[in-house]
Amino acid sequence: MATPVVVSDVAKSFTMHLRDGIKLPVVAGVSFSIRSGECAVLGGPSGAGKSSILKMLYGNYAVDAGQIIVQHEDGLIDLATASPRTVLAVRRLTIGYVSQFLRTVPRVSALDVVAEPLVERGADREVARNKARALLAQLNLPEKLWMLPPATFSGGEQQRVNIARGFITEHPILLLDEPTASLDARNRDVVIALIAAKKATGVALLGIFHDHDVREAVADRVIDVTAFAAGKIAA
Amino acid sequence: MTDEPLLRVSALSKFYGSRVGCENVTFGLWPGEVLAVVGESGSGKTTLLNCLSTRLLPSSGAASYRMRDGQFRELYRMSEAERRFLMRTDWGFVHQNPADGLRMTVSAGANVGERLMAVGDRHYGKIRATAVDWLSRVEIDEDRIDDEPRAFSGGMRQRLQIARNLVTGPRLVFMDEPTGGLDVSVQARLLDLLRGLVTDLGLAAVVVTHDLAVARLLSQRMMVMKDGRVVESGLTDRVLDDPRAPYTQLLVSSILQV
Incomplete structure (x- = not known):
């Protein structure tokens, strides 16, 4: 192996x-x-x-x-x-990395925070967002939060955004x-x-x-x- | 990603008499890369930026730039006219004070359109349409196009200056404290805008800032300067999370936590 x-x-x-x-x-x-x-x-x-x-x-x-x-x-x-x-x-x-804490960027929505690593790898933005939606849903992040910047989220919510961001790529x-x-x-x-x-x-x-x-x-x-x-x- | 840098700088020094502006600076900058130059006032970061952008001529050292035809040209051996042409077309320079980069007594639309005319655009309708497009990209309402920047807030002026610089599709942008002097909320908006534009357009940029948070947000690589010399350089998050040089440790430990 x-x-x-x-x-x-x-x-x-x-x-x-x-x-x-x-x-x-x-x-x-x-x-x-x-x-x-x-x-x-x-x-x-x-x-x-x-x-x-x-x-x-x-x-x-x-x-x-x-x-x-x-x-x-x-x-x-x-x-x-x-x-x-x-x-x-x-x-x-x-190498992908899921850190302990999310470093938030002002004004960027949770959905785009998650989709970003895929976009950086050259994926189409809508394709990346769809995959981000699926992951956030799987991690039970309430849909009403997806379009908000994660700065004000609770610790657990931020961590789920972080996990989705780390797991979205291959x-x-x-x-x-x-x-x-x-x-x-x-x-x-x-x-x-x-x-x-x-x-x-x-x-x-x-x-x-x-x-x-x-x-x-x-x-x-x-x-x-x-x-x-x-x-x-x-x- | 190409393997050739856009800008190659070697052993660049600038002395003001016996005083050191910057000394022995060497680095390469690749397309799509944002390099932050940090340090306190007087560290030589602005002198370096001015030398790179050929607003100042260095005392020694060389810098070469890969032109659109793929050929490297020595910046300090170009004629004044060639350098000015590069400045107008392929490069941008965002000043800390928007008044230094804008014409305050002509309209916002003309400020953007002027750069287009400088590269040979003559069709009024097209120029205006492009100006409207760029104003919206920097989040300035179309109905402000005929206003003079004098009537704009500090944040709006800075966004207008960015539009004026980017309208010609430059490949390299120099920024001198682009968020200096702005309110924190205005800064956040501007940083987010810059981040998006740099990613979407694949720009290379050299950003001079004393604000480590700005460097963290905008840049992938960083150089720390003190007394005209580069004391540490590397990946931005490596330099900030594991600073090695005494001076970098002092800078990082001096950040106020909120």
């Missing part, structure tokens, strides 16, 4: 220049891979570095050392050293940062079903789920992040 993500020996620390340059090690020696059609889950307590790993895989955090090899179009690229332009192309075509790799944190049971089940559908189409998923039931339902494998604690490995 294809392995579109291979992470080897990745390290990350933060240097706080405003605090006399103290260095906060986050993770070191991070090595794992993800296969197509599986959902791997990053496990470990808060502060272990789960989100940092996810953010490095999305190019949102810089990488101090190591490689993140991703299958992109017909080749392999190393996200740890890729140019900003390459990272943007990877995000458009290869990225072969999908990163999920606590997508179910503020959802009720019914909508959690919808997300579990969406993840199962992605797996069935061969998407490689990597997620963080604090909710035990969701993790049980979706995880094929748990990657224990405490094994990568920066203190454990001599720098």
